[in-house]
Amino acid sequence: MTRRALGLVAVGGIVGALARYGLSRAFPVGSGTFPTTTFVMNVSGAFVLTVLLEWLVRRGAPEHWLRLLIGVGALGAFTTMSTFATELALLWRDHERVTAVEYALASVIAGALAVLLGLVVTGWRRATPLPDEGES
Numbered sequence: 331m332t333r334r335a336l337g338l339v340a341v342g343g344i345v346g347a348l349a350r351y352g353l354s355r356a357f358p359v360g361s362g363t364f365p366t367t368t369f370v371m372n373v374s375g376a377f378v379l380t381v382l383l384e385w386l387v388r389r390g391a392p393e394h395w396l397r398l399l400i401g402v403g404a405l406g407a408f409t410t411m412s413t414f415a416t417e418l419a420l421l422w423r424d425h426e427r428v429t430a431v432e433y434a435l436a437s438v439i440a441g442a443l444a445v446l447l448g449l450v451v452t453g454w455r456r457a458t459p460l461p462d463e464g465e466s
Contacts (some may be wrong), residue, residue: 335398342403350408362426364433365417368410373440375409380448388452 331339350371357367382401386394414437421430 334395338395338398339403339406342399342405343407344403346404346407346409349404350410362421362424362429364429365414365421368413368417369433369437369440372409372411372414372437373444375405376441377444377448379405379409380445381452384449384452384454 353371354367359365359367379401382396382405386397418430418434421427421433
């Protein structure tokens with residue numbers, strides 16, 4: 331990794347981590363409740379990352395500096411698999427099993443839907459037909 335690439339990731343990471351920290355402080359979630367703040371950050375991050383990456387691919391620039399700054403750095407720090415996993419484990423440990431299952435399912439389903447929405451927003455179309463598609 332070049333110094334420039336490392337710098338872009340670091341700057342983006344600082345911005346993303348500060349945004350995550352700020353939102354977590356502004357919208358704290360009580361023990362034993364659905365972790366709404368992390369949920370919203372992860373789902374919105376999935377959407378923004380999809381839009382960014384699809385836009386860069388359409389431009390023919392998958393290694394563009396924006397991917398490093400925003401995709402890897404900012405969104406990598408903003409979204410958080412480790413916090414999701416910790417919150418899920420704590421809910422389970424605290425016998426909030428229904429909330430834990432709801433959180434896990436909602437996170438996966440909403441994350442996948444955010445990616446699909448990101449693809450729709452960017453006008454994504456399947457680039458090549460599937461084998462035997464359109465043949466009679």
